[in-house]
Amino acid sequence: MADWLAALDRRAELRARAGLTRTLRPRAADDAVVDLAGNDYLGLATHPEVTAAAAEALSAYGLGATGSRLVRGSTDAHHALEDDLAGWLGVDRALVFSSGYLANLAAVRGLTQPRTLLVSDAHNHASLIDGCRISGAETLVTPHADVAAVAAALAAAPGRPAVVVTESVFSVDGDLAPLAELHAVARRHGALLLVDDAHALGVTGPAGAGGVAAAGLAGAPDVVVTATLSKALGGAGGVVAGPAEFVRHLVETGRTFIFDTAPPPAVVAGVRAAVRLARDGDALRAELADRVAAAVRRLGAAGLSVSAPDGAVISVTAPGPQEATAWAAACREHGVAVGCFRPPSTPDSRSRLRLTVSAGVDRADFDRALDVIVECAP
Numbered sequence: 001m002a003d004w005l006a007a008l009d010r011r012a013e014l015r016a017r018a019g020l021t022r023t024l025r026p027r028a029a030d031d032a033v034v035d036l037a038g039n040d041y042l043g044l045a046t047h048p049e050v051t052a053a054a055a056e057a058l059s060a061y062g063l064g065a066t067g068s069r070l071v072r073g074s075t076d077a078h079h080a081l082e083d084d085l086a087g088w089l090g091v092d093r094a095l096v097f098s099s100g101y102l103a104n105l106a107a108v109r110g111l112t113q114p115r116t117l118l119v120s121d122a123h124n125h126a127s128l129i130d131g132c133r134i135s136g137a138e139t140l141v142t143p144h145a146d147v148a149a150v151a152a153a154l155a156a157a158p159g160r161p162a163v164v165v166t167e168s169v170f171s172v173d174g175d176l177a178p179l180a181e182l183h184a185v186a187r188r189h190g191a192l193l194l195v196d197d198a199h200a201l202g203v204t205g206p207a208g209a210g211g212v213a214a215a216g217l218a219g220a221p222d223v224v225v226t227a228t229l230s231k232a233l234g235g236a237g238g239v240v241a242g243p244a245e246f247v248r249h250l251v252e253t254g255r256t257f258i259f260d261t262a263p264p265p266a267v268v269a270g271v272r273a274a275v276r277l278a279r280d281g282d283a284l285r286a287e288l289a290d291r292v293a294a295a296v297r298r299l300g301a302a303g304l305s306v307s308a309p310d311g312a313v314i315s316v317t318a319p320g321p322q323e324a325t326a327w328a329a330a331c332r333e334h335g336v337a338v339g340c341f342r343p344p345s346t347p348d349s350r351s352r353l354r355l356t357v358s359a360g361v362d363r364a365d366f367d368r369a370l371d372v373i374v375e376c377a378p
């Protein structure tokens, strides 16, 4: 075998010994598993109004956008979604990308000038971390949710442009960043605040407008919000939302906007229908909150170590990576899909199950799934 392939085999072997093998499992269209692993928090991915809007745009525009919007033209579907997102989030303008990952790369890089200091939370998602890396800016990683550490980092860089980078509801443990405090500190030092609202959009905040809106920061001139359209909105794509000047800057210079094919019009139209439903979705959010509380109670009563979630992401500690893998596999055998997070996908080397609660799952199935998780615990 060629040397480089043998080297890859050795690395796979090392991962296997550490319990860190990742494998793809089949998923059928009529998959009957109870889904506590996906991010379809409001059950909108399969909502008939969402799929009908997508189907209509699919027959009008065809399968793909066929090019970047600057090259191929910008459809009404894209503009309508951006206007709706901007209105919902309470910002000047919004710009959609073909994924949340690419939106984050563009946002971080777009906020960076020569000498910028990026102050990034230790639990930030890989896409924010990669954004910091490709921006080429000096990046200081501060301990998780540590406002004093952020303040100290900014105080130590007087006169330099700076950006505080955080998620709102964190993707691994589901806790909420102290957004109002971070904003106050950033403002005091003339820094900007970039918030990835991926796990909060549709789930928290007034009319589901997310963590930034919940913190009273919607439309602040020194705040930029990103989010994915693939979680509570059930579709695909990402968004950067903020001042009109920043959006113009991204249209003209954002590499992951300019050099990437636009999200398909059918997906964009489906997401727009999902935005409408999410805005009007207070009843769904109440059901979601009730399920999250029920899960924390049930798992905690069984002696499991459960996070205190602020959104719909619940983390349950596993003794180690092998045990986490075996636990998730046992749940799956009993018809329950759960997330299995192990290093290096965890910020603190702890392995855990990640449960993403959805209001779209049948309630009796959801309650049964909690029993399965408890019964399969190591």
Ligand SMILES: Cc1ncc(COP(=O)(O)O)c(C=O)c1O
Residues within 6 Å of the ligand: 099, 100, 101, 102, 104, 125, 127, 167, 171, 196, 198, 199, 228, 229, 230, 236, 237, 238
């Ligand atoms: C916090 C966070 N930001 C960004 C992303 C990336 O979004 P997308 O899947 O749309 O690329 C994810 C995960 O998917 C995420 O959890």
